Amino acid sequence: MTKGLALSVFSSVLFAFLYYYASLMQPLSAEVVFGWRMLLTMPCAGLFLLYSGDWRLVKTLFSALKSRPVLWFGLPLSAALVGVQLWIFMWAPINGRGLPVSLGYFMMPLVLVLIGRFLYQERPSRLQWAAVGFAAVGVGNELWQAGGVSWETMVVAIGYPAYFVWRRWLGSDNLGGLWVDMLLIVPVAAWFVLSIDMPFAAFDQRPVLWLLVLGLGMVSALALVCYILASRRLPFSLFGLLGYVEPILLVFVSLILGESIKAEEWPTYIAIWLAVALLVVEGVKQLLAFRRYRFNDRR
Numbered sequence: 363m364t365k366g367l368a369l370s371v372f373s374s375v376l377f378a379f380l381y382y383y384a385s386l387m388q389p390l391s392a393e394v395v396f397g398w399r400m401l402l403t404m405p406c407a408g409l410f411l412l413y414s415g416d417w418r419l420v421k422t423l424f425s426a427l428k429s430r431p432v433l434w435f436g437l438p439l440s441a442a443l444v445g446v447q448l449w450i451f452m453w454a455p456i457n458g459r460g461l462p463v464s465l466g467y468f469m470m471p472l473v474l475v476l477i478g479r480f481l482y483q484e485r486p487s488r489l490q491w492a493a494v495g496f497a498a499v500g501v502g503n504e505l506w507q508a509g510g511v512s513w514e515t516m517v518v519a520i521g522y523p524a525y526f527v528w529r530r531w532l533g534s535d536n537l538g539g540l541w542v543d544m545l546l547i548v549p550v551a552a553w554f555v556l557s558i559d560m561p562f563a564a565f566d567q568r569p570v571l572w573l574l575v576l577g578l579g580m581v582s583a584l585a586l587v588c589y590i591l592a593s594r595r596l597p598f599s600l601f602g603l604l605g606y607v608e609p610i611l612l613v614f615v616s617l618i619l620g621e622s623i624k625a626e627e628w629p630t631y632i633a634i635w636l637a638v639a640l641l642v643v644e645g646v647k648q649l650l651a652f653r654r655y656r657f658n659d660r661r
Contacts, residue, residue, distance in 0.1 A: 366595030369588045370604040376585035378611035381460065383581060384452050385619055387574050389564050392453035395578070397554030399452060402579025403586065404544040410587050411541055419538025426533075436532045440539070441546035443525040448547070450517055459514050460616030461623065466518025467609035468634045471641055472497040473523045481527065489647075493640040500633030507626040537590060606638055 387395050411417045427433050454463040472494055478484035486494070504511045529535040534542065555561055565571045596604070623631055 366592050367604070370592035370596060371607060373585050373588035373592060374604070374608040374611055376581055376588065377608050378615050380578075380581050380585060381451070381455050381612055381615045382618065383574075383578060384455050387456075387571065387578070389568070390571065391558075392456045393449070393554040394558065394561075395456065396449045396452040397551040398575045399578055399582050400448065400544060400547050400551035401555065402575070403582040404541070404548055406579065406583030407541050407544060407586060410583075410590070411537060416537045419536050420541055421538075423534055423538050423542055433532065433534075436528070437534065437542060438546055440525065440528055440532060440534060441543040443521060443528060444540075444543050445547045445550065446517065447522055447525065450514060454514060455615065455619055458619070458621055459512075460612060460619060461621045462512040462514040463518055464609050464612035464616055465512075465631065465634060466515040466522075467612060468606075468638055469497060469501075469515065469519035470522050471605075472634075472637055473519050474526070475641075477523055477527060487644055489640045489644040493637040493644075496633045496637035496640065500630040500637070503629040503633065504627075507630075606642060 384392070384395050390398075408417075411420065423433075423437075450463060454460045475486050475490050475494055479486050501511055526535070529539055532539070592604075
């Protein structure tokens with residue numbers, strides 16, 4: 363479990379570093395940075411699937427295209443949903459919108475609680491409902507002060523859960539499905555890189571960009587691999603709790619890049635953070651209960 367913990371935290375640190383890394387790649391636009399990230403990460407992820415033996419998941423998904431025609435429409439939509447998320451992750455720090463996107467990552471688990479209740483008939487606990495209540499207070503403050511929640515926050519908070527639900531319905535919610543998503547994104551990524559006038563002019567002006575682009579691919583692929591390995595070594599509940607480390611780091615990165623939380627925004631952030639804290643408490647309770655169950659079962 364110790365290795366799993368280290369891998370999970372390390373992957374969160376790498377994703378946060380990637381958030382900062384995008385700001386180093388000037389004068390490349392966010393779309394070009396996103397394009398290079400996809401072009402370099404997809405083959406690295408493919409090599410990992412081959413090495414780990416998970417390539418069979420890709421084969422199974424391609425084989426299902428014959429018997430499930432819905433996949434011809436469903437897989438491109440899945441790729442589009444996650445492609446938007448991968449793009450906004452690169453776009454936000456470059457354009458000074460890192461904080462709204464990080465807030466979206468904090469709100470995402472709360473949206474998942476509501477989806478579990480109303481779509482999958484799950485029964486949230488009292489702590490989970492209390493967390494949703496705090497989140498509602500935060501959203502209400504944002505509506506009152508700013509006239510609405512920022513579109514960047516909504517894209518992440520609603521877009522990622524929509525992606526998860528769609529993949530679950532398609533039956534592609536595994537590593538093979540993620541790789542196929544990235545494969546389908548590659549043509550768009552290549553278009554982002556090559557469609558601009560003189561696509562390599564910036565590299566001539568600033569040769570270090572070649573090294574930065576290679577580093578972008580390496581960091582992105584390593585973060586993904588560590589995340590996958592951690593998911594296999596940790597109990598699901600503990601792995602879910604550690605998922606809150608990343609948005610916390612994203613807030614710090616956003617502040618380092620010069621963004622700031624306005625006075626009228628603090629009630630929103632405090633309410634959302636309290637909501638997340640309640641979910642953490644709930645997760646810890648479930649993890650302790652699971653450990654007690656396993657201990658008693660061994661006896």
